[in-house]
Every structure is written in C-alpha cells, then in structure tokens.
Amino acid sequence: MSLLSKLFGGGSAPEPEPETHAGFRIYPEPEKESGGYRLAARIEKEIGGETRTHHLVRADVFSDRDEAAAAALRKARQLIDQSGEGLFG
Known part of the structure; x- marks a missing residue:
C-alpha cells in the first residue's frame, strides 16, 4: 500500500x-x-x-463500535428467527 493511501484511508x-x-x-x-x-x-x-442478501440498518446509535456490532448480531438473529427466508422477499 502506498504512503498516500495509508494517509488518506485508501485500500x-x-x-x-x-x-x-x-x-x-x-x-x-x-x-x-x-x-x-x-x-x-x-x-x-x-x-x-x-447468494441472497438483506441489509439490516436500524436507528440505534452506539458510542462504541463493538457495542454496535454486538447489538447488530442480536437484532439479526432475532430477525432471522422471526422471518427465516421470508427476509429476502
């Protein structure tokens, strides 16, 4: 990776x-x-x-990235349990 890419978030x-x-x-x-x-x-x-894909986005905002990731996993598991393959359409 070039120096400029590292400095400006490339890659x-x-x-x-x-x-x-x-x-x-x-x-x-x-x-x-x-x-x-x-x-x-x-x-x-x-x-x-x-491969079918569903993008889950909620209004919840967390101060910590790891907390947001853990909450996203919980919410996604709940959504899967409730909707199953119906999630795709």
Missing part, C-alpha cells in the same frame, strides 16, 4: 468474519455516524445456488 478493510445462525451468515457492519456507530449488518444465505 479496503478486511472482510469481517461472519457469524452463522440457522444457516444464515451475519456480517456486523456498524456505520460511522456523528456521535457514534449506527446498528447495521449484512445477512446472507445461499438459496438455490444463489
């Missing part, structure tokens, strides 16, 4: 390790907001050989 962050719940993959992806991190996650599942 991409490594993909977070997903949590698996009931056959779904959950990627916590807190979004930086002024004052903290918004609860957000990506939920994926292979259905018929195709």
Whole structure:
C-alpha cells in the first residue's frame, strides 16, 4: 500500500468474519455516524445456488463500535428467527 493511501484511508478493510445462525451468515457492519456507530449488518444465505442478501440498518446509535456490532448480531438473529427466508422477499 502506498504512503498516500495509508494517509488518506485508501485500500479496503478486511472482510469481517461472519457469524452463522440457522444457516444464515451475519456480517456486523456498524456505520460511522456523528456521535457514534449506527446498528447495521449484512445477512446472507445461499438459496438455490444463489447468494441472497438483506441489509439490516436500524436507528440505534452506539458510542462504541463493538457495542454496535454486538447489538447488530442480536437484532439479526432475532430477525432471522422471526422471518427465516421470508427476509429476502
């Protein structure tokens, strides 16, 4: 990575390790907001050989990134338990 990329945030962050719940993959992806991190996650599942994706974003904002990620995992598990594959459409 070049010096300029390091200074100005170039390059991409490594993909977070997903949590698996009931056959779904959950990627916590807190979004930086002024004052903290918004609860957000990506939920994926292979259905018929195709990867289906649902983006979960809530109004909740946390001061700590790890708290936002933990809350996103809890909310995603709850959503999966309630909706199952209906989550995709």
